[in-house]
Amino acid sequence: MSSKEIITIMKRLDIPVNNHMSVMESDAIAKVEKFFKDIKENAAAKQQKKEQKGEAIATVQNVTNQNTSQNQSSADKSVSSERQQDRKPQQASRTQNRNSNGEQRRDARTQGTSQQGRPTGQGGQGDRSKEFGQRRNHPQGANQGQGQRAQGQGNAGQNARRDSSRPSVPSKPANAALRSEEEFNASKGKTTKKDKANPKRFDDNKVSTIKGGGRGGKNFKGKRNQQHRGQERREKVDNTPKKVIVRGTMTVGEVAKLFHKDASELIKKLLMMGVMATINQELDLDTIQLISAEFGIEVELKLPVEEDPFEMDEVVEDPENLMERPPVVTIMGHVDHGKTTLLDAIRHTNVTAGEAGGITQHIGAYQVESNGKKITFLDTPGHEAFTTMRARGSKVTDITILVVAADDGVMPQTVEAINHAKAANVPIIVAVNKIDKPEANPDKIRQELTEYALIPEEWGGETIFVNVSAKSRTNLDELLEMILLVAEVQELKANPNTTAKGTVIEAELDKGKGPVARILVQDGTLRIGDPFVAGVFFGRVRAMVNDKGRRLKEAGPSTPVEITGLHEVPQAGDRLIAFDDERKAREIADKRTITLRESELNSSSRVTLDDLYKHIQEGEMKELFVIIKADVQGSAEALKGSLEKIDIEGVRVKIIHTGVGAITESDIILASASNAIIIGFNVRPEPAAKITADQEKVDIRLHRIIYNVIEEIEQAMKGMLDPVYKEQVTGQAEIRNIFKISKIGTVAGCMVISGKITRNAQLRVIRNGIVVYEGELDALKRFKDDVKEVAQGYECGISVKNFNDLKEGDILEAFVMEAVER
Ligand SMILES: Nc1nc2c(ncn2[C@@H]2O[C@H](COP(=O)(O)OP(=O)(O)OP(=O)(O)O)[C@@H](O)[C@H]2O)c(=O)[nH]1
Numbered sequence: 001m002s003s004k005e006i007i008t009i010m011k012r013l014d015i016p017v018n019n020h021m022s023v024m025e026s027d028a029i030a031k032v033e034k035f036f037k038d039i040k041e042n043a044a045a046k047q048q049k050k051e052q053k054g055e056a057i058a059t060v061q062n063v064t065n066q067n068t069s070q071n072q073s074s075a076d077k078s079v080s081s082e083r084q085q086d087r088k089p090q091q092a093s094r095t096q097n098r099n100s101n102g103e104q105r106r107d108a109r110t111q112g113t114s115q116q117g118r119p120t121g122q123g124g125q126g127d128r129s130k131e132f133g134q135r136r137n138h139p140q141g142a143n144q145g146q147g148q149r150a151q152g153q154g155n156a157g158q159n160a161r162r163d164s165s166r167p168s169v170p171s172k173p174a175n176a177a178l179r180s181e182e183e184f185n186a187s188k189g190k191t192t193k194k195d196k197a198n199p200k201r202f203d204d205n206k207v208s209t210i211k212g213g214g215r216g217g218k219n220f221k222g223k224r225n226q227q228h229r230g231q232e233r234r235e236k237v238d239n240t241p242k243k244v245i246v247r248g249t250m251t252v253g254e255v256a257k258l259f260h261k262d263a264s265e266l267i268k269k270l271l272m273m274g275v276m277a278t279i280n281q282e283l284d285l286d287t288i289q290l291i292s293a294e295f296g297i298e299v300e301l302k303l304p305v306e307e308d309p310f311e312m313d314e315v316v317e318d319p320e321n322l323m324e325r326p327p328v329v330t331i332m333g334h335v336d337h338g339k340t341t342l343l344d345a346i347r348h349t350n351v352t353a354g355e356a357g358g359i360t361q362h363i364g365a366y367q368v369e370s371n372g373k374k375i376t377f378l379d380t381p382g383h384e385a386f387t388t389m390r391a392r393g394s395k396v397t398d399i400t401i402l403v404v405a406a407d408d409g410v411m412p413q414t415v416e417a418i419n420h421a422k423a424a425n426v427p428i429i430v431a432v433n434k435i436d437k438p439e440a441n442p443d444k445i446r447q448e449l450t451e452y453a454l455i456p457e458e459w460g461g462e463t464i465f466v467n468v469s470a471k472s473r474t475n476l477d478e479l480l481e482m483i484l485l486v487a488e489v490q491e492l493k494a495n496p497n498t499t500a501k502g503t504v505i506e507a508e509l510d511k512g513k514g515p516v517a518r519i520l521v522q523d524g525t526l527r528i529g530d531p532f533v534a535g536v537f538f539g540r541v542r543a544m545v546n547d548k549g550r551r552l553k554e555a556g557p558s559t560p561v562e563i564t565g566l567h568e569v570p571q572a573g574d575r576l577i578a579f580d581d582e583r584k585a586r587e588i589a590d591k592r593t594i595t596l597r598e599s600e601l602n603s604s605s606r607v608t609l610d611d612l613y614k615h616i617q618e619g620e621m622k623e624l625f626v627i628i629k630a631d632v633q634g635s636a637e638a639l640k641g642s643l644e645k646i647d648i649e650g651v652r653v654k655i656i657h658t659g660v661g662a663i664t665e666s667d668i669i670l671a672s673a674s675n676a677i678i679i680g681f682n683v684r685p686e687p688a689a690k691i692t693a694d695q696e697k698v699d700i701r702l703h704r705i706i707y708n709v710i711e712e713i714e715q716a717m718k719g720m721l722d723p724v725y726k727e728q729v730t731g732q733a734e735i736r737n738i739f740k741i742s743k744i745g746t747v748a749g750c751m752v753i754s755g756k757i758t759r760n761a762q763l764r765v766i767r768n769g770i771v772v773y774e775g776e777l778d779a780l781k782r783f784k785d786d787v788k789e790v791a792q793g794y795e796c797g798i799s800v801k802n803f804n805d806l807k808e809g810d811i812l813e814a815f816v817m818e819a820v821e822r
Contacts, residue, residue: 009035243298246288248587253279255288259295269294285590301594321495325557326367326374327487328396328520331431332417333403338433341470342403343377346480349473364505364518365560366547370480375487376520376558378505396503396520397426399486401479402454406432406440406467410448412659416666418452419657423674427486429464430454431479436469494557500526500578504534505560507569515539515566519576520558527554531582535574536596538589539566540582608699609677609712613719616651624651624717625676627667628658629683631770635706636660639681642710648717662769663700665689672696679709682771684813687754702727704774728818731755733790733798735810746804747779747797750812758789761814763800767807776801777814 003020010017013035015028024032239260246258252270256263256279263279269291270277277283283291285301292299331339347366365378378396400421404414421428430449432442446456446465455461464482468475500521507517517534519526526532530541542565544552555561570576579585612624626643630636636658643653656674659667663678663685669692671678677699685693685700693700703709737749750757757780764774780787781797790796798812 006032240295241297243300244292245300245302246285247302248583249282249284249590250288251280251282252277255283255291259292259297261295266291285594301591321497322493323496323557325492325494325496326376327398327483327490327492328365328376328378328522328558329399329401329483330378330397331401331403332421333401333433334405334408334411334413334417337403337405337408337411337414338470339403342401342431342433342468343379345470345473346377346476349476363545363547363560363562365520367558367560368480370477370484373484374558375480375483376560378520395424396505396522397424398490398492399483400426400428401483402428402430403433404430404445404449405434406442406445407434407437409444410452412661415452416657416659416670418454420670420673423656423670427490428454429466429479429482429486430456432465432467433470435467436472436474442467492558494523496525496556498524499580500524500530500532500555500576502526502576504570504572504574504576506572507534507566507574509569510564513564515569516562516564517566517570517576518560518562520560521555523557524578525554525556526561526563526578530578531585532576532578533585533589533592534566534576535570536589536592537566537568537570538586539563541565541578608697609701609716610699612716616649616717616719622651623654624713625654625656625671625674626713627671627676627678628655628681629663629667629678630658630660630681631683633660635681639679639706639709642706643713646710646714646717648714651717653713662686663689663693665692668692668696668698671698677701679703681706681709683769684766684771686769704771726818727815729755729813729815730761731757731792731814733757733796733812733814735806735808735812736795738806738808739797744779745799746806747781747799748806748810748812749795750798751795752790752792753811754792755814756789756791757796757798757812757814758816759787761816763798764813764815765800765803765806766811766813767809772810773800773803773805775803 007017007020009032010024010028013031015031017024017028241258241260244258250258252266253263256266259266267277267279270283270287273287273290273294275287289299289301331343333339346368362379365376367374367376369375400417402414402417402421404410418428430445432440432445434440435442442465446459449455449463450459450461454463456463456465458465464486466475466479466482468479470476501523502519502521505518505520507515510516517539519534526541526544528541528544532539532541541563544555544561544563546552546555546559546561552559552561577588579588628636628639628643630639640655640658644655646653656676657667657670662683663680665686665688667678668685668689670676672692678693678701680700680702682704684702692698701709701712703712731752732754733748733750733752735748735750739747739749741747757777759777759780761777762775763777765772778799778801779797780790782790782794787796800806800812
């Protein structure tokens, strides 16, 4: 029964009750049970009267015998304990499940609930007469239904009275009233035959009683409707489809139709899954898949792939539609050579006409004007943004300015920047900075850069060099002119009269505005209200602000803008595409989410030495890109020379970058963007680089002997790479103190900073990212005791076998060699 009905009864009996959560004391329970009992006795008395009048139908007797035992047990046990109720719904449904005839089950349920509703006395007159009609036909079933309700204490008396005229049955365990059909039939083999003679009626009643036991079940509420619909339901077949095709997001109503279900049924299921939905609410593909699983329906996703602009090759625009667009420029260079100062200087001296006085807004990029033409500068100094974007497959930069300080010279990061630009095929303009300094020597810079194939035009080469001073703002105009010149040569064009395409430069969750994306429109025009997909997320342009803080209604090619209207934060480097049709944008976002998830599941296609041979075999590779980091320039050069000589069946090694020092995050990003592997020669990756390498799945190979590097690469190219053992770093400890102990040697007082150091590990000594020694651990102590291992966060004493040149700040890295399966 519903709690509401119980409450109504309680109120009628003047039992104080507040709501369905109120506790019922035992005397209240007794009162309610008595109430039921009285009603049932009345009903039974009336029925008996009618029976005596000879209204009973002949078949009654057959069924009566069968059900007697069950009734008896209900009578015995239904009064036993309130607590038994807890088990009943479960048992009842189990029993119900065993009924193989679904039609009968539904039918029976209808009857069961109708009978169950009776004691409240709320049923209409028509219902009552119907019930009595049923009872006349199947009196036992009706009683049984009542008996199974725990409150049906009245049954005891009722049934006992009736049973007195029938053969007595031994009492059954407490839940006997809920025994399954099989059990029941087994114990009454004889009656099963009779049952067959009149199977439907018997089943109807029996299951109805079982269902009655499962009161409080889902269908209880609709009992009155079911009562009326009982007859129709008998004919209804289960037409739930086995499989459906889903072509995009749908509303609850649409899904219900597709599933041949009532929307209310779907809403109920969704609620149980924790999704509050109305009939018109749109369900995303994930939810549709989940809910279909609930109904046991298979879903085939058929999303219109052919129209996904993310997947399509760049459309070759009709040249007539193309118009010149501003170049997009990034600035790169070594630390302190003046990148930021140069960006600021350009920004403040060349504000776009008509925008002077605007409030500078950080939107990741800005536009300046020179000779009436616009230039877009990406704000981020250094190459992070540039490479991150490339790693994500977007090309943003048209031209890169390489800043080199005239008082310094070509430095490691200068070289790195050159290699990044070359790998991305972006033209370089060299800005020789700080020429205001007396010690500036711009020619020396030109000279040094010739080694990296950047030969000044004035020396017969192709690279434009401009001497500038960011500080005194000298020659900035000339630099801008040169940018425009290179842009002209590149013929940078776009079609402003199409839906926008762009790239996310930065994105973040703003406390006030929600997700904001700073984007560069690269093609077409983005307008307020445009639906779009950025990365895998759907959005609709709510507001657009430019780098001067001005609100825009539209943004054309090469315009950087900050937009709001996303629901989630995309990633820098994600592509953005606007659509005419919101529904399509949503579909594509959904589809991209699924594809992304799938591609995350299938590991990345990044080249590693382990699968190099496979790539070569599949004809995918003609060159193996390699980045070399070594302890000294000499080794890097030697390695480069040797590796470049390798040529196995037409596949060659191409060194895209060499450098000295630890493997940095920037190396990993370059490797990831260019699908390269990294060789560390006597150097280790920095901790952050290690994490990024794991994320980006960049293969790092660490070696100490040149010959081994060459052999490993050759073997990998031949598909014969067979490293049986792979090194597994177990932990790192930092040396905090050094103790020189006579006879023993140097003992390092260490703190384990990651993992653990074990007694049997091999050790390498790392100083400033460079491996200075590799050998065995000699002793591992905590205070005075030898220990097997020391975990992160603990201090310990370590000595290294045959090596005493330990210094404070050195890192001791413990590793073990583990066999790897290939
Ligand atoms: N004399 C002189 N100093 C300059 C010039 N350009 C930059 N500087 C100075 O050089 C120092 C470094 O300049 P930044 O612009 O911060 O250099 P950066 O390349 O952006 O440095 P990071 O952000 O650390 O990579 C600052 O003290 C600047 O004032 C210049 O043209 N002339």
